[in-house]
Amino acid sequence: MPAEEFCAWLKHVDFSERHAARILQISRTTVAKYRQEGAPAHIGFACTAIALGMPIWRRGTE
Incomplete structure (x- = not known):
């Protein structure tokens, strides 16, 4: 992930x-x-x- 894309991601998700x-x-x-x-x-x-709002993956109960 290039530096400029990482910076853009920080701005997009509004994270410090x-x-x-x-x-x-x-x-x-x-x-x-x-x-x-x-x-x-x-x-x-x-x-x-994270940008897509995906939760942490957890294996489902079977």
Whole structure:
């Protein structure tokens, strides 16, 4: 996920660096790094899921 897309996501979901770090379960330093250098693919997938309002996946009872 390029840095400009990560920054656009932060703005779209209206998250501060602190809140994004909490939701993504990473440090604020890492959020700042992603803003400058971009984020790995798995963070991009998580950002997409969050932007779409998807809940954390839980295996259903069978």
